[in-house]
Amino acid sequence: MATSIRFVLAALLALVTCVLAVAQGSAERGRAQFAQTCGFCHGVDANGGAEGPNLMRSALVRHDENGNLISAVIREGRPAKGMPAIPLNGSQIADVVAFLHKRLEESDRRSPRKPDYALKLLLTGDAEAGKTFFFGAGGCSKCHSPTGDLAGIAKKYAPPDLQAHFLCPSGVAKTAIVTTSSGERFSGNLFYADAFRIAIKDAAGWYHSWPRSEVKAEIHDPLExxxxxxxxxxEADMHNTFAYLETLK
Amino acid sequence: MKSFALVVAIAAELCAQGLDPAALLKPPTDTWPTYNGDYSGRRYSPLTQINKTNVRTLTLAWAFQTRSSTLKTTPLEVNGVLYFTAPDHVWAIDARSGHAIWHYNRPSEGDHIGQRGVAMYKDRLYFGTPDAHLICLNARNGKLIWDVVIADVKFGYYLSVAPLVVKDSVIVGTSGDQADIPHFLEAINPENGKIIWRWNSVPKPGEPGSETWPDAESMAHGGGPTWITGTYDPSLNLIYWGTGNPHPVLAGIGRRGANLYTCSIVALNADTGKLAWYFQPSPHDTHDWDAVETPVLIDAEFRGKPRKMLAQASRNGYYFLLDRVTGEHLVTAPFVPTDFASGLDAKGQPIPDKKKEPQLDGSLVAVAPGGATNWMSPSFDPQTKLFYVNAQRGFTLYYLDLNAKQQVEGHQGGAASPLWSESLLVAFDFATGKIRWSRTEDEGRARPGILTTAGGVLFTADAAGNLLALDAENGSVLWHKYPGGYLDSSPMTYELDGRQFVLTAVGDVLYAWALP
Incomplete structure (x- = not known):
């Protein structure tokens, strides 16, 4: 039974992967087709070109479902607006339709994406000045060493991640020492703290919590x-320090 | 005479359980008939039963489970009935007991990020949907009366705003920030859904404001969503509304200029929608700093003279106080530390520092990732003369995103890495912007709104989710309760049969609090 379920699941997964791959392939073929036959007027990205409008702003494109609106425009053109009929066959039209829907997805963004920039765009600082900051005014060398904890740091993180991470690292737990009214002391990683409660996990992994008003708590944040x-x-300190850290391959 | 009496009798019958729009002209005392409670947007109630001396005994009166999504709504309370929403959903429940009266559900496509509430006109309710329709419901039973399309969902438009009834019109604004779309405000006829007037946030070439854009193409990107309910001054017949960011969101290189009327506060004639004046909290915004936050109306003495004013704690971290008759600027003061401006212009508007705009190699800006505040409602307490806002401070890295041809890529035109941020509740003197007290919450983001009352109590929640009743004078904690989730909306209050209730929507549950 378990084997047959596994088989069905594997078959389904293969089917979904296959459908996605076909759609992806179609959009990619459509990209080339669009650039060749439509790009001059509408721009190769369909953002508007020499004569034709930006298709990302087209109600017809946005209301299209599987080519039900776009196909006719490609086949018949829009003579009144100066667009000729484009001699594409059914599968070529399907590819262009897939490409246009893919472009809508790429173009429409609700929130800023995560940066995934090439290093050359980010690397505008002076590594030597960054090194001076690291060992001097920045005070970085009080806790870090380029041959110790930071050795190879530039290999560990993609450039934009390294930039964000050295400015504001995460994943290092705060610790707390809690003294109860009877004088008992507890210490461990801070698990939770707000205005009214505090909780830690001790070295053995056990959870303890108290009303904040009834204990004395010293919280230590290593990232302070x-x-x-x-x-x-x-801005220069930031870019210089980043440039220096990028030398630590 | 007889027929007049009959008309009066019919009108009285019609509004027996409904809401006469004329009633909104007088600030309500024991009800909550609009999104902000009254036209001023100050979210201050004159109720005093729950007050500084007894709020410590506040207890749960009832709870209502919606089994839906996070409630970001402020309920209306009219004649003993509460009306509130989630995306695709409207509920009417008994304000005394929390028992359901009816539930309207209309599944739709579109952005379901939030729904802030309904507006009421006579015996009808008005509700915006994720697919950008405006729906009119019979308040008695939740039955559909009409359904009109306000904007095209395929372009990413949706309606999250709680509409505002002004005289015989329903004002509705648009949401949506994923494609090149122009935003607007519309006054809708409450009887039939027809448009009375429309005001566009971004001008067309040749219209006033177009001189603040380089060309027709840059204007065609649109922007200026109107997604938080505005305010209204009946004596001036002006509607006040905030607008959101220009497009592309983070890339300003193709749209040099102030980009009016995005990131602006506008005063519009309620009958015609004509612009009376504007003020722009974020000229040429490149950080997504919508100036949609509630434009709060304050009538008070300013430098020794009585004045009609408008106050906004804006997403860019600045507090602005204006004369609401003329739009004249009175005060600009930061309520959290921020460094995006190189100074203020002659109108008191921040001058954006080019170095702090998103850059190809990253720009470090002193502001929390979502801005200094957002949709959470502020409050103004006329007793303390303090303006209260739930704020964030922190740091964000902003990047410019260009393609190989050095052109702006996509609708955002940029990228961002959130760094450190923390939440704080700030109370400042409305007339100077000077901070009287603040309450640091913790790292993370608190999203609750604020209610103040004549009982001297400020209701809100903290970043950990604790519901709070604070002394509005000094911020000391009078009562707190952990409700097992976060307050992502604004508290409201009303009194029925001599009992005052305070409502908080936590997660998808509505909790009513009262004295024992």
Missing amino acids: THQELLSKYT
Whole structure:
């Protein structure tokens, strides 16, 4: 039974992958087709060109479902607007339709994407000046070493991740020492803290919590210095330090 | 005479359980008939039963489970009935007990990120949908009366705003920020859904404001969504509304200039939609700093003279106080630390620092990733004369996103890496912007709105989810309760049969609090 379910699941997965691949392939073929037959007027990205409008702003394109609206326009053209009929066959039209829908997805963005830039765009700082900042005014060398914890850091992170990560690292737990009213002391990683409650996990992994008003709590944030630095960096400090860290391959 | 009496009798019957729009002209005392409670947008209630001396005994009166999505709505309370929403859903429930009266559900395509509430006119409710339709419902039973298309969902338009009834019109604004679309405000006839007037956030070539764009193409990107309910001054017959960001969102290189009327506060004639004046909190915005936050109307003395004013704590981190008759600027003051402006212009508007615009190699800006505040409603308490806002401070890296041809890529035109941020509740003197007290929450983002009352109590929640009743004078905690989720909406209050209720929507549950 389990084997047959696994088989069905595997077959379904293969089918979905296959359908996606076909759609992807169609959109890619459509990209080339569009550039060749439509790009001069509408631009190769369909963002508008020499004569034709930006198709990302076309109600017809946006209301199209599987070519039900776009196909006729390609086949028959829009003579009144100066667009000729385009002699494409059925599968070529399907590819262009797939490409236009793909372009809508690429173009429409609700929120800023994560940066995935090439290093050359980001690398505008002076690595030597960054090194001076690292060992001097920045105070970085008080906690970090280019041959110790930071050795190979530029290999570990993609450039934009390294830029964000050195400015504001994450994943290092805060610790807390909690002293109860009877004088008992607990220490461990801070699990939770708000205005009214505090909780830790001790070295053995056990959870403890208290009303904040009934205990004394000392919280230590190992990343506090990074937060303080955020308001001190000049743009040059930031770019220089990044350039220096990028040398630590 | 007889027929007049009959008309009066019919009108009285019609509004027996409904809402006469004339009633909105007088600030309500024990009800909550509009999104902000009244036209001023100050979210201050004159109720005093729950007050500083007894709020510590506040207890749960009832709860209503919607089994839907996160509630971002402020319920209306009219004649003992609460009306509130989630995307695709409207509920009417008993304001005394929390029992359901009816539920309207209309599944739709489109953005379901939030729904802030309904507006009421006589015996009808008005509700915006994720596919950008405006729906008119019978308030008695939730039955559909009409359904009109406000904008095309295929372009990413949706309606999250709670409409505003002004005289015999329903004002509705548009949401949507994923494609090149122009935004607008419309006044709709409450009887039949027909457009009375329309005001466009972005001008067409040759129209006033077009001189702040380089060309027709840059204007064609649109922008200026109108997704938070505005305010209204009946004596001036002006509607005040905030507008959102220009497009492309983070890339300003193709749209040099102030880009009016995006990121602006506008005053419009309620009968015609004609622009009376504007003020632009974020000229040439490149950080998605919508100036849609509630334009709060304040009548008070300013530098020794009584004045009609308008206040906004804007998403860019600045507080603005204006004369709402003329739009004259009175005060600009930051309510959190921010560094995107190189100074203020003659009108008191921040001058954007070019270095702090998104850059190809990244630009470090002192602002929390979502801005200094957002949709969470602020409050103004005329007793303390303090303006309260839930804010964030922090840092974000902004990038410019160009393609191989050095052209702006996509609708955003940029990328962002959120760095560190923390939430804080800030209370400042409305007349100076000077901070009286603030309450640091914690890292992360608090999204609750604020309610103040004549009982001296400020209701809100913190970044951890704790519901809070604070002393509005000094911010000290009078009551708190952890409700098992976050307050993503604004508290409201009303009194029925001599009992004051405070409502908080946490997750998808509506909680009513009262004295024992």
